[in-house]
Amino acid sequence: MSERVARVLVPQAGKCLFDYRVPDMHPMYRGQLVRVPLGRRRVLGVVWACDPEPEVPPERLKPIAEWWDDWPPLDPVLLDQIAFASDYYLNPLGEYLAFVLPPALRRRKRQVALAAVTDGAVGEHATGENTASQRRSEPVVTTPGPRLTAAQARAYAQLTAGPTGFDPVLLFGVTGSGKTECYLRLIAETLAAGRQALVLVPEIGLVPQTTTRVVARFPGARIGVWHSDLNARERQRLFAALVQGAVDCLIGTRSAIFAPMPRLGLILVDEEHDASYRQFEGAPYSARDLALWRGKAAQVRVVLGSATPSLERWWDSERGRIRRVTLAERATGVPLPTIELLPVTREAPRTAGLVPKAWEALKETLARGEQALLFLNRRGFAPTLYCAHCGWVQECRRCSVRMVYHRVDSRMRCHHCGWSIAVPEVCPTCGNGGLSVAGQGTQRLEAELHAAFADHGVVRIDRDACQTAAAFAALRKTVARADAKLLIGTQMIAKGHDFPALSLVIVVGADAGLLAAETRATERLMQQLLQVAGRAGRRGQPGRVLVQTRYPDHPFFQQLVAHDYAAFANTLLTERKRLALPPFVHQALLRADASRLDVAVEFLAAAKATGEAMLGQQAQWRAVRLLDVVPLRIVRLAGRERAQLVVESSNRAALHTFLRAWRERLLQWPQRQGLRWRLEVDPLDT
């Protein structure tokens, strides 16, 4: 009998597949957890392939060090998803496996018995009563939910009317239309069928709200929570529960798409348009797109929910690639908030950045005891510190951007690289002591409003005010209980939150998004504004939204006032089609950075020349175009100067085969001192 061979995938960058010798009689499955010798280390990995064509004679291979036989193997769909992600995003397999295996488990020196890990609760779920090791004997109890409105009932019927197996649906529901209730019913159906539901939310701050609702509806169900704030123990226990299929419903942020779910029956992606589903650092991926892939592989329904769908998915639903179910009215019967534009001129008098009408509306709302939200998407006190005498402006030493003055701890901060310094006492150029600030951030708005409305409880919600999930949850509770009446927030507050007492939303300034050069800037701004407007008047009285702008006549604002996202999306699609921009073309981005711009540009120019020379090699590559090498808008970031090159094609397959071949060529080039480059598939910003 010949020796058997296992090809093992280890969670690391670079080369990550290695062959090992397997004793003749030992059972071996794909997805099995094993620890293998690698150099001087012993590493936890998974069996990727059984008996592959070995690269070296089996007798020269090392044996597998430990078989984790009491651990069930990872589900094959997840393994295929890792392979797909690696292939699609052109990044090593091992980096995607790293999302799956908990670091604590990888670090252990010796095999960990499954039983040792599984005692105790799963993650940090809300009730703390359900344990992962519980074997399900009785069906999941579902407490009755509210009666569906006629519109909801119709939408729900459409949602479930799709084919069995893979069924991608876009649930296009205006803010407050009761998408969550539809989700809960879909989950109930899935759990009743003895299968698992995966619920993705765009950010950690939304996890507690969703979890509370799911736990309340399904007492006794085993609910797991997956996000970056889990400690090592929680993460490890959750993983153990997941590989055993002992979690009925998993709620998590983007990386939860890499959770083992052997009985997967449903994937929900809430706020599918949110850019947080994309990861760019490390191994790149889009959790939303992988959700569609996984749904197809596992043959389950995938519901993408949003009031403001991404243009890509909107286009898919327009051309029938995915089904679209619409919820056009609010579940409470309360109409959508009215949106009013308030023109801002340079001369107009303003108090705390608010025009008189906005100021009056704020006063009246607070006097009635209702909540008001001021939306300003700029953290810090003021975005500019300057010297009026000589014109000096405080810029980041490492990035080509201005530093932001934070009054809370009296420091200047770079919002791009995190660099911070003490506030300079005098102008470093001319010595003038009378330095001034310009512009308005959330801290300044908070200070100015506090002076006028301290009795009403002023709360600022931005990344500086709540750096952990716990801090955010605490703030959210204060707001939900309506202890604080005046909220000041960045986009952090705009997403998916349900604040019952909120009746007025003032958008203090939004014009920057309208003027930005990025392709997706207007799309993002519309999503943001409709989302933040959607916080108003969710219960009881209809809400009111005031938007301050210098450009009230811009067609963009007319569509905003009409709450007409469909019209907006279709207008934008027509424009994108005319300009041959995504989703009508597929793009990839080659980005390079170095300590000097010319090094990066030189590399990209050479890469472009090589790429163009390759285009003739295959017929389908004729559809591929390489655009010009350009420096990034923010050229210097954290001390690195950056440039990029867009590659696009109307044919995705052609683009991908080209990118693979091109990347191989670039990898063969000698390393250039201090130069880094990466290839990004489906970039969001170009």
Add this chain to the structure above:
Amino acid sequence: MGANRCRLTFDVTARDALRYTPAGLAVSEGEGWHRSMQCEVGRTREVDFRFHWVAMGDVATVMDALPMGAEVTGEGFFAARRKGGRQLQLHLTAVQWHQDEERKAQ
């Protein structure tokens, strides 16, 4: 260092609210009114002008505490009000309030 020194008696005719720079330095800015008789080509002539002044730190606190219309003698230097602008501003580095003289006059 080039010479740039000025000593001027003036009334405080306008003043902004005291503000602080991000580094915590007090800044007071306002307008002064100077009237005097000066000697030129052997004759005495009248001088009457209004100007901008700025004071920082302790001097700013002093300027901010003055009653409106107070007569002071200030010392300092001139600098441009804005980068590239032709308007000047007197930066006060020392100031003396003629409180006793005002009382005497009453």
